[in-house]
Amino acid sequence: MTTMPPHKIVFTGPPGVGKTTAIAMLSDIPPVVTDVPNTDPALRKEHTTVGLDFGQVDLADGQCVRLFGTPGQLRFEFMWQIIATDALGLVILIDNSRPDPLDDLATCLDAYQHLLPTMNCAVGIGRIPDCPQPSVDRFSELLAARGLVFPVLPVDVRRREDVLALVDTVLIQAEMRA
Amino acid sequence: MSNLHTLLSEPARRAAQTLFAELGGARSVLVATADGFELTHVGEAGIDPARLAAIVGSFSALGDVASRETRIGTPRYLVIESSEGRLAVRCMQALGQSIVVLVLTDRSVTLGLVWNCLAETERLMNAA
Numbered sequence: 001m002t003t004m005p006p007h008k009i010v011f012t013g014p015p016g017v018g019k020t021t022a023i024a025m026l027s028d029i030p031p032v033v034t035d036v037p038n039t040d041p042a043l044r045k046e047h048t049t050v051g052l053d054f055g056q057v058d059l060a061d062g063q064c065v066r067l068f069g070t071p072g073q074l075r076f077e078f079m080w081q082i083i084a085t086d087a088l089g090l091v092i093l094i095d096n097s098r099p100d101p102l103d104d105l106a107t108c109l110d111a112y113q114h115l116l117p118t119m120n121c122a123v124g125i126g127r128i129p130d131c132p133q134p135s136v137d138r139f140s141e142l143l144a145a146r147g148l149v150f151p152v153l154p155v156d157v158r159r160r161e162d163v164l165a166l167v168d169t170v171l172i173q174a175e176m177r178a
Numbered sequence: 179m180s181n182l183h184t185l186l187s188e189p190a191r192r193a194a195q196t197l198f199a200e201l202g203g204a205r206s207v208l209v210a211t212a213d214g215f216e217l218t219h220v221g222e223a224g225i226d227p228a229r230l231a232a233i234v235g236s237f238s239a240l241g242d243v244a245s246r247e248t249r250i251g252t253p254r255y256l257v258i259e260s261s262e263g264r265l266a267v268r269c270m271q272a273l274g275q276s277i278v279v280l281v282l283t284d285r286s287v288t289l290g291l292v293w294n295c296l297a298e299t300e301r302l303m304n305a306a
């Protein structure tokens with residue numbers, strides 16, 4: 001019996017969108033977190049990730065997926081690049097309750113632009129029930145304007161099945177490319 | 179800048195200047211919050227203190243999680259030993275907040291001296 005090598009999928013996006021929560025929801029192992037007390041009053045949360053998050057999930061088909069999360073703030077962009085190295089796919093999480101979610105997505109697309117043409121990617125939009133605008137279509141249009149076609153899904157990062165759907169979406173793209 | 183940053187900035191500036199003056203071979207001293215905000219920087223130009231503060235924040239958080247993962251307790255110092263110099267980081271509490279102090283030195287300085295000076299920096303920060 002051969003063992004498939006683990007895949008690496010990276011969760012990224014601005015601060016406070018739930019990257020740490022998403023990984024914790026999906027991980028079969030206690031996640032590694034590097035949260036520290038937040039001193040930025042603009043962020044309105046007690047702790048923030050400054051290094052990385054790590055978790056692992058074994059899927060029903062025998063695939064092992066290692067989940068890495070980036071810090072959200074732009075000042076940690078150097079970590080975004082380190083963590084994304086050799087990733088099979090990228091999950092971009094956006095929080096629709098933030099002031100400018102489309103700009104948040106644009107920032108991520110700028111940061112990973114060198115990887116995106118060959119990257120398997122899914123975009124998860126959180127808090128849509130409370131903040132329905134911009135619509136999912138607007139995010140798809142923003143991607144299309146850059147020549148990118150990635151699935152855009154509503155997500156509640158507290159729901160394991162929602163997070164799993166994003167990971168599955170990335171894995172399906174990878175299989176189609178193989 | 180938050181109230182916390184304002185509160186910490188002056189003792190951080192004094193402590194950094196003292197450390198820089200007393201540690202021969204020091205090229206830069208940076209004091210930052212644990213979440214990667216620069217509080218003060220003394221030393222050579224050509225270093226972006228805001229960027230280095232974020233890098234040190236990540237570095238110290240990874241050191242902390244590595245210590246916990248290997249059950250060796252709470253990290254006190256982290257070192258990057260490179261061909262042209264050293265980065266030494268001390269994780270400490272100051273005025274009840276987690277901060278990191280980084281000192282960049284050339285290779286002429288012994289690590290023991292760096293540790294002593296960084297321990298003194300912690301005392302200075304908390305005596306403020």
